[in-house]
Amino acid sequence: MELLAFGDQGWGDEILRATFITIFVALSAFLIGFIFATLFVFFKLSKKKYLNFIGNIYTTIFRGVPELLIIYLFFFGGSSAIMFVSKIFGYDGYIEINAFLTGAISIGIISGAYSTEVLRGAILAIDKSQFEGAQALGMKRYVYFLKVITPQVLRLAIPNLSNVWQITLKDTSLISVTGLVELMRQSYIASGSTRNPLFFYLFAAVIYLILTTFSLKFFNRLEKRYNFS
Amino acid sequence: MTILIENIPYLLKASFLTIQLTLISLIIGLIIGFFFSIMRLSKNFFLYNIAYYYSFIFRGTPLLVQIFIIYFGLAQLEFIRDSILWAILKKPFWCAIIAFSLNTGAYTSEILRAAFEKVEKNIIETGKSLGMSKFNIFYKIKLPIAIKQSVPAYGNEMILMLKGTSLASTVTLIDLTGASKYIISTNFNPVEVFIFAGSIYLILTFLIHSLIKLVEKKLGYY
Numbered sequence: 440m441e442l443l444a445f446g447d448q449g450w451g452d453e454i455l456r457a458t459f460i461t462i463f464v465a466l467s468a469f470l471i472g473f474i475f476a477t478l479f480v481f482f483k484l485s486k487k488k489y490l491n492f493i494g495n496i497y498t499t500i501f502r503g504v505p506e507l508l509i510i511y512l513f514f515f516g517g518s519s520a521i522m523f524v525s526k527i528f529g530y531d532g533y534i535e536i537n538a539f540l541t542g543a544i545s546i547g548i549i550s551g552a553y554s555t556e557v558l559r560g561a562i563l564a565i566d567k568s569q570f571e572g573a574q575a576l577g578m579k580r581y582v583y584f585l586k587v588i589t590p591q592v593l594r595l596a597i598p599n600l601s602n603v604w605q606i607t608l609k610d611t612s613l614i615s616v617t618g619l620v621e622l623m624r625q626s627y628i629a630s631g632s633t634r635n636p637l638f639f640y641l642f643a644a645v646i647y648l649i650l651t652t653f654s655l656k657f658f659n660r661l662e663k664r665y666n667f668s
Numbered sequence: 669m670t671i672l673i674e675n676i677p678y679l680l681k682a683s684f685l686t687i688q689l690t691l692i693s694l695i696i697g698l699i700i701g702f703f704f705s706i707m708r709l710s711k712n713f714f715l716y717n718i719a720y721y722y723s724f725i726f727r728g729t730p731l732l733v734q735i736f737i738i739y740f741g742l743a744q745l746e747f748i749r750d751s752i753l754w755a756i757l758k759k760p761f762w763c764a765i766i767a768f769s770l771n772t773g774a775y776t777s778e779i780l781r782a783a784f785e786k787v788e789k790n791i792i793e794t795g796k797s798l799g800m801s802k803f804n805i806f807y808k809i810k811l812p813i814a815i816k817q818s819v820p821a822y823g824n825e826m827i828l829m830l831k832g833t834s835l836a837s838t839v840t841l842i843d844l845t846g847a848s849k850y851i852i853s854t855n856f857n858p859v860e861v862f863i864f865a866g867s868i869y870l871i872l873t874f875l876i877h878s879l880i881k882l883v884e885k886k887l888g889y890y
Binding site for chain 2: 506509516519611613623637641643
């Protein structure tokens with residue numbers, strides 16, 4: 440228990456802070472992913488062939504390539520892109536970009552690929568008569584999308600979005616390779632300096648388990664609340 | 669570009685490890701998943717709960733934590749270092765295999781459990797009325813139907829496992845992701861290496877996908 444004390448002796452406060460960073464990264468990534476998904480789902484459902492193609496490339500790559508490889512691409516690629524720009528302006532040194540931002544964006548883009556598929560499934564599941572009815576009432580395109588389609592899509596998508604959230608939350612552990620001090624990285628640091636990896640990794644596992652269990656409960660509640668049928 | 673071309677044999681050798689890890693973990697995971705799914709169907713309180721919490725824990729935590737607990741965590745215990753198990757647990761390859769198999773086993777057990785529960789009651793009752801033994805009902809009726817139903821979901825799990833093996837690079841193994849990271853971090857050419865390694869992963873994903881489609885066809889879905 441000493442190991443988890445708050446203050447200088449233990450690792451309690453550090454781990455608590457790291458847990459909040461994990462939650463914060465996961466929330467940002469999920470949100471970024473959702474924004475990506477709303478864009479790419481239109482690409483995938485569009486009648487234009489080239490938009491379809493872009494949408495399919497996005498979901499295929501980011502669901503088929505390992506998360507870790509994508510994180511490395513953004514981590515090394517992001518900083519070398521910035522270094523390239525700074526070289527033009529005369530600065531010739533190593534620049535590291537913000538690990539939080541890299542992590543949230545890379546996990547977010549992966550999460551977005553899964554969310555795109557979820558939203559696509561939900562939109563396709565909506566009865567065609569809903570579209571036709573809205574059009575028959577003379578609603579403008581964006582009005583019926585906002586007022587008729589979106590609420591139904593969200594309701595249908597809740598169970599699968601819950602899955603995407605779980606994947607996103609667990610994927611944040613991979614950002615630890617970039618040096619962002621989230622739960623996994625903090626456990627690594629703590630077990631390195633106390634030589635007690637078993638305890639700290641088990642503790643991290645328990646925290647992840649609590650986070651996933653509570654978010655599952657939350658989504659189940661949401662599902663019940665919006666399930667009228 | 670030349671750096672990438674020079675490194676292609678290195679990357680291909682690393683992809684072989686990725687394939688090896690995926691196949692071994694999937695086979696062990698399938699066996700584990702099968703037994704735990706049967707335990708989940710059992711009416712025995714202990715068997716049911718062991719299987720329930722196994723799947724709950726391994727599906728609720730990141731794979732990275734699981735692999736770190738097995739590789740770094742278990743090495744800390746003295747009785748493990750003194751036991752015969754140490755011959756296995758000191759090797760990162762086997763630690764990765766253990767973590768991956770247990771992880772995919774948990775997901776597989778859920779897939780099979782759902783498939784077993786979906787087998788319609790009246791089919792089983794037909795078997796009973798024909799005087800089939802419990803053993804026969806399970807092997808001749810329930811199992812074939814459940815296997816058929818779980819093929820698409822298991823295909824997804826195979827692809828997830830392929831992607832999961834990239835975590836082997838965190839415990840010093842040089843798999844495809846580990847090799848890519850090494851080349852990127854020494855030469856700073858992330859985009860081309862990513863395109864090459866990513867393509868190999870996508871080809872492997874496509875192979876799994878085609879295999880599943882083939883099995884679905886063989887089992888006669890349509």
